[in-house]
Amino acid sequence: SKTVCASLLEFSRKTKELGQRDSRRICHAIKVSLSVTVVTLLFYFDPLNLGGFSFTAIFAVLSVVQVLEFSVGASLGRGINRMVGTLIGVILGPPAHHLATISGKTGMPIFITLFLIIMSAILSFMRCIPRITARYDNGLLMLLLTFCLVCVSSYEDNDALAIAKHRIIAIVIGSCTSMVISIFIFPVWIGEDLHNLVARNVEKIGDFLEGFGGEYFQVRGDGESNIDDKSFLQGYISVLSSKETEENMANMAFWEPCHGRFRFRHPWKQYLKVGATTRRCAYKIEALHGYLTSDTQTPLQIRRRIQEPCTKIALECGKALKELATTSKRMRRSTLADTHLANAKAEAENLKSMLKTQWWEYPNMLEITPALAVLSLLLEVVECTEKIGVAF
Amino acid sequence: SKTVCASLLEFSRKTKELGQRDSRRICHAIKVSLSVTVVTLLFYFDPLNLGGFSFTAIFAVLSVVQVLEFSVGASLGRGINRMVGTLIGVILGPPAHHLATISGKTGMPIFITLFLIIMSAILSFMRCIPRITARYDNGLLMLLLTFCLVCVSSYEDNDALAIAKHRIIAIVIGSCTSMVISIFIFPVWIGEDLHNLVARNVEKIGDFLEGFGGEYFQVRGDGESNIDDKSFLQGYISVLSSKETEENMANMAFWEPCHGRFRFRHPWKQYLKVGATTRRCAYKIEALHGYLTSDTQTPLQIRRRIQEPCTKIALECGKALKELATTSKRMRRSTLADTHLANAKAEAENLKSMLKTQWWEYPNMLEITPALAVLSLLLEVVECTEKIGVAF
Numbered sequence: 101s102k103t104v105c106a107s108l109l110e111f112s113r114k115t116k117e118l119g120q121r122d123s124r125r126i127c128h129a130i131k132v133s134l135s136v137t138v139v140t141l142l143f144y145f146d147p148l149n150l151g152g153f154s155f156t157a158i159f160a161v162l163s164v165v166q167v168l169e170f171s172v173g174a175s176l177g178r179g180i181n182r183m184v185g186t187l188i189g190v191i192l193g194p195p196a197h198h199l200a201t202i203s204g205k206t207g208m209p210i211f212i213t214l215f216l217i218i219m220s221a222i223l224s225f226m227r228c229i230p231r232i233t234a235r236y237d238n239g240l241l242m243l244l245l246t247f248c249l250v251c252v253s254s255y256e257d258n259d260a261l262a263i264a265k266h267r268i269i270a271i272v273i274g275s276c277t278s279m280v281i282s283i284f285i286f287p288v289w290i291g292e293d294l295h296n297l298v299a300r301n302v303e304k305i306g307d308f309l310e311g312f313g314g315e316y317f318q319v320r321g322d323g324e325s326n327i328d329d330k331s332f333l334q335g336y337i338s339v340l341s342s343k344e345t346e347e348n349m350a351n352m353a354f355w356e357p358c359h360g361r362f363r364f365r366h367p368w369k370q371y372l373k374v375g376a377t378t379r380r381c382a383y384k385i386e387a388l389h390g391y392l393t394s395d396t397q398t399p400l401q402i403r404r405r406i407q408e409p410c411t412k413i414a415l416e417c418g419k420a421l422k423e424l425a426t427t428s429k430r431m432r433r434s435t436l437a438d439t440h441l442a443n444a445k446a447e448a449e450n451l452k453s454m455l456k457t458q459w460w461e462y463p464n465m466l467e468i469t470p471a472l473a474v475l476s477l478l479l480e481v482v483e484c485t486e487k488i489g490v491a492f
Numbered sequence: 493s494k495t496v497c498a499s500l501l502e503f504s505r506k507t508k509e510l511g512q513r514d515s516r517r518i519c520h521a522i523k524v525s526l527s528v529t530v531v532t533l534l535f536y537f538d539p540l541n542l543g544g545f546s547f548t549a550i551f552a553v554l555s556v557v558q559v560l561e562f563s564v565g566a567s568l569g570r571g572i573n574r575m576v577g578t579l580i581g582v583i584l585g586p587p588a589h590h591l592a593t594i595s596g597k598t599g600m601p602i603f604i605t606l607f608l609i610i611m612s613a614i615l616s617f618m619r620c621i622p623r624i625t626a627r628y629d630n631g632l633l634m635l636l637l638t639f640c641l642v643c644v645s646s647y648e649d650n651d652a653l654a655i656a657k658h659r660i661i662a663i664v665i666g667s668c669t670s671m672v673i674s675i676f677i678f679p680v681w682i683g684e685d686l687h688n689l690v691a692r693n694v695e696k697i698g699d700f701l702e703g704f705g706g707e708y709f710q711v712r713g714d715g716e717s718n719i720d721d722k723s724f725l726q727g728y729i730s731v732l733s734s735k736e737t738e739e740n741m742a743n744m745a746f747w748e749p750c751h752g753r754f755r756f757r758h759p760w761k762q763y764l765k766v767g768a769t770t771r772r773c774a775y776k777i778e779a780l781h782g783y784l785t786s787d788t789q790t791p792l793q794i795r796r797r798i799q800e801p802c803t804k805i806a807l808e809c810g811k812a813l814k815e816l817a818t819t820s821k822r823m824r825r826s827t828l829a830d831t832h833l834a835n836a837k838a839e840a841e842n843l844k845s846m847l848k849t850q851w852w853e854y855p856n857m858l859e860i861t862p863a864l865a866v867l868s869l870l871l872e873v874v875e876c877t878e879k880i881g882v883a884f
Contacts (some may be wrong), residue, residue, distance in 0.1 A: 118621070125620040132616035133609040140644060161640045165612065165633070170620060189558035213532060217525040220557065224524035228517040228562060229510070241557070248553045252532060338795060339733035340775070383732070386772075387779040390872060455858035466847035469864045472857075480782060 127286045128170050135164045135281045139274060147236070156270045162272025168282055171290035173352035175282035179275035180355065181239030186271045189246025191262040192219075203250035212251050219247050234351050242271075289370070291353035294346065296429065298371050301342060301378050302488060303425035305333035308385055309418030309481065313411030315392055315476065317403055333389065339382040346375045374491045381484035384477055387461060391474050398471035406475055409451040413478050417485045424492050441489055449480045519678045520562050527556045527673045531666060538680055539775025548662045555666025560674055563682035563805035565744035567674035571667035572747065573631030575803045578663045581638025582656040588643065604643050611639050626743050634663075645746060669812075683745035683760070686738065689820065689827075693770050694880060695817035698706045700777050701810030701873065707784055708866065709795055725781065728735050731774040738767045773876035783866050790863035798867055801843040805870050808836035816884055833881055840874045843867070 118125070142148070143157040167179045200211035224231055224243040232240070246267060253263045311332045311420075350368040390398075420440035427434045510517070534540070535549040559571045592603035615636040618624055624632070638659060651842045703724045742760040783789075812832035819826045847867075 122620075125617055128620055129613040129617035133612040136612045136640065137605060137609055142609060143644075144601060153756055158641055158644055161644055162637050165640060168616075186554045209536060215531055216532060217529055220528045221521040221525040224560075225521035228520055244557055248557060250527065251548055252535075252549055252553055318546050340771075341733065343733040344736040355852075379732075380778075383778040383781070385776050386775040387869070392778070394872070396871070419564050454857050455861065456856055464803055465846055466862075469847065469868045473865035473868035476861045477779070479788070480786070 122286055124286075128288070131281055131285055132168050132343065134285070135168055135277050136161060138281070139164050139277050142273065142277075146354045148161065156266045159267060159270035160274040163271050164278050167275045167278035171288045171352060172282050173290035173349075173354070173356040174278055176236050176357075177235070177352055177355040179279040181236060182242045182275050184243030185239035186246045186268060187244045190250065190268055192243075192247055193250030193264055194261055196247075211466055215385050216248060222242060235354065236349075252257055289353075289356060290349050291356050294349040294353055294368065297342070297346065297349065298375050298378070299425040299428045301339045301375065301382075302421050302428075304339055305378065305381055305385055306418040306421035306425060307332040308336045308389075309414045309421065310420075312388060312392075312414045313407075317400075317407040317411060325333075333392070336382050336385045336389070339379060340386060342375060344378065346372060353364050374488065377484070377488050377491045381481065381488060384484060385480050388474060388477050388481070391470055391477075394470060396466070396470055398467050398469070402468060403471050406451070406471060409447050409454065410475060410478055413444050413451065413482060416440045416447065416460075417481055420444060421488065422483055424489060428492055439487060441485060444485065448479055451479070501852065515563075515860060516678075520709050523673055523677055524557065524560050526677070527560055527661045527669050528553060530673070531556050532667050534665065534669075542813060548658045551659060551662035552666040555663050556670050557669035559667045563680045563685065564674050565682035565741075565746070565748040567671055568749075569627070569747040570630050571742055573628060574663055574667050577631035577634030578638045578660060580749045581635045582642065582660055583636075585642030585656055587638075587640055587651055608640060608643050612636060616735040627738075627746065628787060659781050680740050681748060682744075685746050686741040686745055686760065686763055689734070689741065689769070690767050691820045693731045693767065693819040694813050694820075695772075696731055696812035697770065697773055697777055698810040698817060699724040700728045700781075701813065704759060704784075704806045704810075705799070706778060709792075709803060710798040725784070728774050728777045728781070731771060734767060734771060738764055741752070758811050762883075766880065769876070769883045773873065773880060774852055776876060778872050780866060780873070783862055783869075786860055786862060788858070790859050792860070794860060795863050798843070798863060800847065802870055804839045805836050805843065805874060808832045808839065809873055810876055812836060813880065818882060820884055833877060836874050836877065840871055844871070 130264040139160050140157075148241065167175055167182060169175045169178055196212070196215045200208045200215070202381060203211050223240050225235055227237055227240050246264075249267060250264055255382065311330065315330070315333065353368050415439075420437045422432060427437065497510050513622040531552050532549075535552065541846060555574065559567055559569045559574060561570055588604070588607045590598045593608070597602050619629055619632050637654075641659060642656055703722065707722070707725065742764055745760050809832070812829045815832060819829065
């Protein structure tokens with residue numbers, strides 16, 4: 101039992117750590133239990149005369165739990181999808197039921213089954229199309245579920261309309277409770293998260309570039325420093341695979357209303373563009389990173405010849421990017437980024453003209469190659485930085 | 493009405509195209525409607541004496557629709573999660589109800605609400621943890637929903653056990669129908685898809701490398717060919733952002749039983765490793781691609797000096813990768829890939845020794861730089877190719 105106790109303690113410690121690291125998760129958990137309670141009490145005290153606990157109450161609670169997501173955008177997306185999907189399902193249900201009734205006692209089940217088959221086939225096919233699924237998957241699912249529900253209840257000649265009414269009430273109450281709580285109690289705006297993510301990614305690349313010069317030209321030789329220890333050199337790695345995350349976030353942000361600093365309907369596509377440009381820059385950074393750890397290296401004394409311009413280019417690009425990231429976080433633009441970029445470009449021109457005129461008299465071409473590759477990549481990074489600046 | 497007709501025709505044409513392009517989607521749609529029909533008929537003729545249409549039937553149909561996903565892995569994952577989650581919810585429900593009953597008529601609602609709050613908070617918190625969500629999200633949701641359901645029905649002093657029993661029956665029938673149909677009727681194995689995706693990605697990189705030599709050394713000058721037309725040069729782009737897709741697929745494949753060519757429980761992690769190595773190679777390819785379109789180019793006559801070895805290296809690496817991809821699709825290993833790789837490595841050594849001894853007497857360092865960068869990247873691609881070969 102001692103080990104059980106210890107592992108329980110360990111578990112609670114870890115959970116606590118997790119909660120501290122992202123207190124928004126705990127907040128989300130509290131929000132979910134709050135909305136479940138609200139809906140339950142609503143049916144318990146029944147001020148709206150909904151008839152107390154029943155089928156309706158159960159569906160309302162289920163809706164609350166399914167709609168309330170971590171972010172406002174996701175909750176609104178789910179809630180709206182759920183309500184619109186259900187509404188369409190409810191509207192389609194009774195006519196189908198009526199059509200089936202016309203065909204008499206024996207024909208009715210056959211007709212209803214037929215409707216069910218056709219609807220489920222069409223909707224399932226639509227749910228397989230990525231572009232539709234990204235935004236309206238939940239809505240299509242709810243449409244299908246509601247249609248099934250109404251059809252299935254029709255078999256028994258139940259009052260399809262009554263069932264439809266109950267379902268609509270349940271889903272509207274559940275979804276709206278969730279949506280209201282998600283918007284008004286410690287809201288997590290996914291659009292803001294996307295904004296921060298994009299800015300953070302640009303910053304990470306800036307971090308790498310700022311540190312690159314020192315790493316490539318100086319510290320490699322003295323053996324005491326280890327590349328793996330330096331987190332600023334690893335930060336860009338998460339940028340490489342940020343595409344899907346950004347797209348998912350933009351899809352959710354689509355549902356969010358204007359709020360806070362985002363006064364106007366925000367151009368989420370613009371963020372995706374900045375993200376794409378940043379990623380393209382990150383690929384170059386990945387190639388640069390390869391030369392930090394590569395086996396074939398240019399001897400340090402040769403590297404030193406291009407140390408000054410290269411370090412300066414990387415540094416100025418890094419500063420420009422970090423400036424862009426910081427100002428975008430504060431939703432402002434500064435001219436400082438442009439200054440840094442101009443410095444980087446001037447230095448790049450310097451380097452180019454230096455290369456045009458000075459001939460390195462060194463007999464081993466193989467040893468020079470990596471340094472020249474780094475140099476060439478740095479020149480491309482300058483172009484990338486400029487593109488990121490334009491995209492912002 | 494003519495335009496309506498035309499647009500309807502256009503729509504049906506597009507749908508048909510979509511269906512032809514991926515007939516598996518249509519197949520999926522048919523499978524969904526089949527399983528909905530099976531479950532509906534099961535309750536209609538009631539051979540299992542389930543009591544005809546009722547609450548149970550509705551939940552069974554809802555389960556069918558929610559469980560049957562595009563691939564076997566996804567369906568099994570959802571089905572198993574759904575059943576296990578419901579089972580745990582059902583097991584936890586009655587004790588909670590019993591505990592609440594002890595505290596008398598007035599205390600009961602308070603206790604039940606308390607249980608509800610605690611459970612929904614814990615489960616919502618767990619659903620926010622990415623590692624748990626990736627595989628068990630649906631299970632946690634079902635656990636929460638079932639617990640809510642049982643609790644809510646307890647308020648009215650309904651027979652919580654009867655409700656639990658009905659819910660379990662509904663979900664088992666719905667989930668099992670979906671799972672059986674997904675496995676036995678035109679199954680789409682996501683593990684196989686993952687396998688093919690990984691192989692296809694390696695192939696795409698091979699395609700690029702095979703074509704790279706010709707593109708970089710010959711065709712650039714004559715103006716008639718356009719890079720944008722050549723799809724083999726663009727194929728690698730999708731590889732760059734394949735990480736999340738592969739991870740999602742591996743998470744789904746986790747649920748799939750042994751089947752067909754996958755006799756043993758397949759090491760999906762191995763695929764992720766191959767995928768990661770391939771992506772690292774794709775980043776180098778991206779850098780190489782940059783030099784095809786870059787503004788600063790080494791003059792063609794200078795490039796020609798390294799044309800033969802570079803073309804050969806790229807070609808042999810490309811062939812090795814494509815051979816690896818083809819043989820892995822057939823689940824075999826050939827020595828041909830190793831031969832190509834050995835050729836590439838020999839050629840790389842040639843090139844290196846050529847660079848060591850021959851000094852290029854060309855006064856403009858800047859113009860040589862891009863060609864040397866390409867050369868250096870190609871040497872790294874050889875290393876990457878070797879790593880992919882090892883990972884396979």
